Amino acid sequence: MERVRDLACKKAVVIFTKSSxxxxxxxxxxxxxxxxxxxxHELDQEIKGREMEWALKGLGCNPAVPAVFIGGVFVGSAKDVISLHVEGSLKQMLINAKAIWF
Incomplete structure (x- = not known):
């Protein structure tokens, strides 16, 4: 869990995925x-990818990938991100996290 939290805070947007x-x-x-x-971060290519996947599931991400963090905060999985995009708030979240400028 510590590795996931550490990586999630290193950049404005962090996505944990699998290459397949x-x-x-x-x-x-x-x-x-x-x-x-x-x-x-491709979990299937990380040395501790399996442990990171379990940590993401512990955060409530089911399935574990994709898991999206914006501004160090867990946003959710694909359905959550798509819902935010459709309702129009995803772009503002990215602006607030300084991931994009408009």
Whole structure:
């Protein structure tokens, strides 16, 4: 859990993913399209990826990936991020975290 928290605070947007996950790819593409440059951590390529995945599940992320943090705060998984985007608040969250400027 400590490693997840540490990584989640290092950049304005942090996404924990797996390289084989299509929803992870879609969420990363959404952030890039919005102009953000997230830190992406591929759990299937991390030495302690399995432990990090369990920590994310402990935060309530089910499935464990994608798990998105904005401004060091856990935002949620793909459905949560898409809901925020559709309702229009995701962009403001990115602006507040200084991940994008408008």
């Amino acid at each position: 996950c299509f929803m992870c790819h879609s969420i990363k593409a959404l952030f890039y399209d919005l102009g953000a440059s997230p830190a992406v």
